[in-house]
Amino acid sequence: MLGLWILYLTIVLWIATRITGRILSKYILCIVCMLIANVPLFFSHYSAMDLVYAFFDTPNLLCVLIAISSIGRVLVVDSRSVFSKAIPLPPTLKPITFLLYAIFGTALLLGTLNILPWLDLYHFEPLYQNLIVLGIMGAMIILDSMIGIFFALSCVILLIIPLGGGDGRNIIEVVFCPYLWIYSVGYTLFMIFTLPKRYYEKRALV
Incomplete structure (x- = not known):
């Protein structure tokens, strides 16, 4: 289930990066989306993430590692903007x-x-x-x-x-x-x- 959350965060970060250029707004949007994905749907005990997990299972480790590298790249780009330092980007x-x-x-x-x-x-x-x-x-x-x-x-x-x-x-x-x-x-x-x-x-x- 952890792998699915990592993959979801990768998708949310990708969307948030294209919606807003402000770093704070981007991560606030990510937090909101993570919380929404955990809210039970249709007065049941299952959230959207639970349903996705039930139908498609968790992503395999290869996919999770690629997702982590993508998250790391976004974090490095944002760190460059905040600290104004030439931090090397992870390869893609x-x-x-x-x-x-x-x-x-x-x-x-x-x-x-x-x-x-x-x-x-x-x-x-x-x-x-x-x-x-x-x-x-x-x-x-x-x-x-x-x-x-x-x-x-x-x-x-x-x-x-x-x-x-x-x-x-x-x-x-x-x-x-x-x-x-x-x-x-x-x-x-x-x-x-x-x-x-x-x-x-x-x-x-x-």
């Missing part, structure tokens, strides 16, 4: 990483739904599962070393502190997260649709 994942993750998640979903039965990785032998997923992760790591760091950290943490749920069953569930996949698909579509605009803006500056 490259767009190509989200594109590959979106393709991987889509293929996994189509295989699970038996639309592409030969891609149903969940029914492969564990050895083939590991080889395929490690191959995909290897391609991501070659193009973006940061995803390799997050992947290695998640594996080490799960090895030292085994967590409950799906993270301990197989490598697919260590790597794949529905929350991260949805974000990757949305981010990829956004980048594709805004590509012509960014291209012409770049040409105009030349």
Whole structure:
């Protein structure tokens, strides 16, 4: 459940940053949104976060580590503004990483739904599962070393502190997260649709 709250805070921070440029207003909005998400809905004992957790479970450790890095980046940017110091920004994942993750998640979903039965990785032998997923992760790591760091950290943490749920069953569930996949698909579509605009803006500056 903690991972879900971290992911929610990441989303709220991203929205608040684009709504207001004032740091105090941004964090007040975050606090208000966190409180609202904990309020029981429809005269029941379940909050919005409880319902999301019940339907989609908690994000996996890889997704949580990426979310923490995103929160850290926002905090560093705000600290720069407040203290007027050149604090180095944490690195972020490259767009190509989200594109590959979106393709991987889509293929996994189509295989699970038996639309592409030969891609149903969940029914492969564990050895083939590991080889395929490690191959995909290897391609991501070659193009973006940061995803390799997050992947290695998640594996080490799960090895030292085994967590409950799906993270301990197989490598697919260590790597794949529905929350991260949805974000990757949305981010990829956004980048594709805004590509012509960014291209012409770049040409105009030349």
